[in-house]
Amino acid sequence: MSAFDSFPIARKWPPQDPSVLQLYSFPTPNGVKASIALEEMGIPYEAHKVTLSDADVKSPEFLSLNPNNKIPAIIDPNGPDGTPIGLFESGAILIYLAEKSGKLIGSTATEKAQIIQWLMFQMGGLGPMLGQLGFFYKFAGSEWEDKRPRQRYIDEAKRLLNVLNLELADKDWIAGDYSIADIAIAPWLRALDFYGAKDVLAWEDHTNLVDYLKRFTDRPAVQKGLVTPPRE
Ligand SMILES: N[C@@H](CCC(=O)N[C@@H](CS)C(=O)NCC(=O)O)C(=O)O
Secondary structure (H helix, E strand, O other), rough: OOOHHHHHHHHHHHOOOOOOEEEEEOOOHHHHHHHHHHHHHHHOOEEEEEEOOHHHHHHHHHHOOOOOOOOEEEEEOOOOOOEEEEEEEEEHHHHHHHHHHOOOOOOHHHHHHHHHHHHHHHHHHHHHHHHHHHHHHHOOOHHHOHHHHHHHHHHHHHHHHHHHHHHHHOOOOOOOOOHHHHHHHHHHHHHEEEEEEEEOOOOOOOOOHHHHHHHHHHHHHHHHHHOOOOOO
């Protein structure tokens, strides 16, 4: 009897080592949050490549773990109550991993609250808005005749970049020491390159953000997490 018998996803993506945490992901800005956190925290894990194609994210096996058909998702066979736990939503996964490891979530209740505040800023604002910018700037929406949605997301992305740039004027990380809030935010800033949207947002003028992103991507755990699981 394995901890994974009750998880249908394990039939399509079987664990090699069922004693360690299983990550189901793809190296997108949301996906790499989980792999970077696992690398930073030193939690043993196995990564399974789940592409964004319907054959993967909309397969019955994947939907059994995340009915919302989006990566990342995890199963921890060593859950907090002595039973395995499955989780989706990158913000929830980051909080879970931070609490499990006791790392990257501050050392006081105040620090923790502030880290979660910036994590929520990413989950509810930066991620969804930059995601829409990508749709209207690089993907299918860029062909739409009506340019108002495109402009709306350019303006909103500029506003959010300005908020972060000002906030990072006198600090290295967004909420005290390096934390899960940075792991949530920085991959989305990096995505602007992929969207080809750096010029339209005057990225280089946001010098605090340019330095912040470099500090982030210089970290060895980040470099590993960014390519886990490999695309190919
Ligand atoms: N709020 C979710 C968003 C996750 C998300 O949007 N994942 C995308 C890739 S970045 C995905 O799996 N898309 C596949 C689909 O929508 O079919 C989270 O933070 O985990």
